[in-house]
Amino acid sequence: MSPQQTHLVQAIRDVVRREESAERTAELVAEALRPFLAVPDLLREDQRTGDPGSYTQHVLHVEPDGSFSVVALVWLPGQRTPVHDHVAWCVTGVYEGVEHEQRFAVHEGSSLVPTQQVTNPAGDVCGFAPPGDIHLVRNACATKAISLHVYGADIGTLGTSVRRTYDLPVRAAVAGA
Numbered sequence: 001m002s003p004q005q006t007h008l009v010q011a012i013r014d015v016v017r018r019e020e021s022a023e024r025t026a027e028l029v030a031e032a033l034r035p036f037l038a039v040p041d042l043l044r045e046d047q048r049t050g051d052p053g054s055y056t057q058h059v060l061h062v063e064p065d066g067s068f069s070v071v072a073l074v075w076l077p078g079q080r081t082p083v084h085d086h087v088a089w090c091v092t093g094v095y096e097g098v099e100h101e102q103r104f105a106v107h108e109g110s111s112l113v114p115t116q117q118v119t120n121p122a123g124d125v126c127g128f129a130p131p132g133d134i135h136l137v138r139n140a141c142a143t144k145a146i147s148l149h150v151y152g153a154d155i156g157t158l159g160t161s162v163r164r165t166y167d168l169p170v171r172a173a174v175a176g177a
Helices: 003-016 022-038
Strands: 056-062 069-075 084-086 090-096 098-107 111-121 125-128 135-139 145-151 162-165
Touching: 003 022, 003 056, 003 069, 022 090, 022 125, 022 145, 084 135, 090 098, 090 111, 098 145
Parallel strands: none
Antiparallel strands: 056 069, 069 145, 084 162, 090 125, 090 145, 098 111, 098 135
């Protein structure tokens, strides 16, 4: 782990040890992550490598007690996630490129309704906690995009932060939703 990554992990550890609510922890971790998005040598070259078949997850750190994990996701042009939600709070910061996020709500248990679209350029940070974390993320630029993700879960054991994926039909936004 680089010295910069060590400092990032310590900043996150200091927040997580406060044992705030999931929502508040996500807010505080987002604040802690933001300055590290401007550190040019935060990631090693092998942690910046993508795969033409799918976006790539590089695990940077898993806290020994499993309370959080830090990963770098590398997205080549056109790559995206399925619509999904998470097992725990999550914070995302765009390190390089631009990511687009489409957020959804489940309508009457049978369809997805788009609720918000967000475009995040390098330096942007967002955080959220279940429920209400259903989204799809994609690379929104013609070059590689890299984002740092901090999850309130042990990604080393789980392998992913995804709780479930959704194959429900997408409806037009509901008035007032």
